[in-house]
Amino acid sequence: MIRKIQSQPGDLGEAVSGYGFMAPAILVLGLFVLVPIFYAVFLSLHKVQLLGGVEFRFIGLRNFGRMLGDERIWIALKNTAEYVAIVVPVQTILALILAIVLNTQIQGRNWFRIIYFLPTVTSSAVLTLIFIWLYNTNGLLNDFLAFVGLPTYNWLGDPNVALKAIMLMNIWSTAPLFMVIYLAALQDIPKSIYEAAAIDGANGWQRLVHITIPSLKPVTFFVITMGIIGTFQLFDQSYIFSEGKGGPNNATLTVVLLIYQYAFKTLDMGYAAALAFMLAAIIIAITLIQRRFFGDGRLN
């Protein structure tokens, strides 16, 4: 780059104006994305003391070594993995079904689209508070279950169902977002392919399985990737659900909640930063594996 500028002095002005135009973006990204990332690397290698005199002590990789003996991490990872394994497939399939239904010429589909999309534009904190009421032992959900003769649960207090309660809430609120993405993609599939298949005698189901779903593959890759990232970063729902504790009995403890607890409750920023890196590494690894699984996963 520098050599090029030196050899062709005429380009210098162009480069300067180019970087000039990019300066706001570079500045903002650098300040709020790059610098924090490098600072987090720095923090994760130190023992940090913040209150009463800031102090950094270099301890190498000991923060990472500490994770092995920390059983709460394994609980958090197990909870998070269970959450991802259930929520991502369910919300993807649900989004696909909703999109296919709304892509047909049913009556009032615009209204359905708006109604389905409403949970996504509502703040998740508000949704959680509403759901806590629904999940009350004497709440609407249990009343409904009892009415149709199903067993009722202590959704908030029983560790065996507390995480499921959050899953239910999250699937309900994020599936519509992915539905909209699928809807947009569905309208991009050329009608001529369907017509050709119909002429060849393919029925509706065959057209769905052999045309629609394969055509949506790049979008499905995107939806699953975003779903995995979003679900691995589960925080606000379980935070509000358990008042920041991850209870009952660690049932709603997630990795990000654990990071929050170490960072702001015990003020152990170094360890919290190390945990954040562990989470990032897991998400990157899973995305790479999934990329192989989906072929080259073209996004355009």
Added chain:
Amino acid sequence: MKRRSFSLATLSLATATLLASCVRGLRHIWNSERRNQPQTVTVSLSGWQANPNEQALLAQLLQDFESQHPAIKVRYETIADQYMDVIKTRLIGDAAPDVFYLDVFQAPFLMNKKVLEPLDAYITQDFDLADFEPPLLNAFQDRGQIYGLPKDVSTLALFYNKKAFAEAGLSRPPQTWQELREFSKKLTLDRNGDGKVDQYGFGVIPELARQAFMIKAFGGRLVDPNGYAAFATEQGLQGLQGLLDQYRQDRSSAQKTDVGTHSGSEMFAQEKVAMVIEGNWAIPYLTETFPALEFGTAEVPTVNDQPGTMAFSVAYVMNQQAKHKAAAWQLIAYLTGKEGMKRWTRGGSALPSRRSVAAELGYDQDPLRSAFSAGVDYATPWQAGEYLPLIMDNFDNQLLSAFLGEQTLLTALQQAQATANREIAATQ
């Protein structure tokens, strides 16, 4: 065209000059007025959200303070959620309020970090330090220095539903823990016979903050002298085992989420349970929100023939970075002084931490509050070294799993202790 733009320029210049002179004139008037007034300083104060009555009472107190000290303005801010996390973060960022609430169980951590201003130098003779209950004052001392002055104290006592007691043919509240279990069985009712209990005898809160005195009752201890957890012993568990057996075997007690409520006082208020052990803060809530509820209070039943309860206290502390320390002290001295404390605790949500105020208000004679004020003498203060918040989280988690029958009490609490101690060691 040219002329017109010239005249426009002249006009705008003239307007600018006029505006500037106006501003200068106004500033002059304002300055001269300010010179006539004494210089005022602003002290910032933060606390957490309490009930609306308490909030109104504090606002009233602050107004009175400002009228008595015209040179000091108080800027009060409520921190709605996660109070200690917010305060700690603001202390790190040099943005903490000058004066703030500090819960007794969080005090050792902040006192040890040297972010609080020692108050010894400010305390005068007529502030009458000796008037404070010594255990409460000690809780806010570290290495001989006073860092906070307790604004009030709360204890736990037994609330019982008089109607439910009469219905079950019980004429008085239980006095021992054995009695409590017997009474609970009589008070546990399935009124409509659908197999679901409509009223439990006792509302249990399996949290360390509420049960620490149970550990002491049979000679156990919460932490060792170095602040490490040390509760998982035979003696430490005996009291808790009774609670657990009642919940799992007698099935005569319930937790708050079992009956769809959010707190102990709520399950009592909604008559889901006939007895609950709650703090004095529940009295105004019950009398105001549920005026039809007929209830009485009694001292916590004795465990192992010993009286026991918990004492919770909150102090006003001063930030070491406070700008106007003298003014901040004036505020603390007013709020924890005899007059201020009398007005504060007369509201009835908390008991005074000064003996003279307690004697004057006569809460030891009050039918609802005498049980609480009696408890101050033998209560276990809710404080146990710097790591109590961490120990508490692990304890609560594991105790709950024992209540759910996932493991025995001993293994649950051994695990809680081991995890807590490992985390404590890692923070050093």
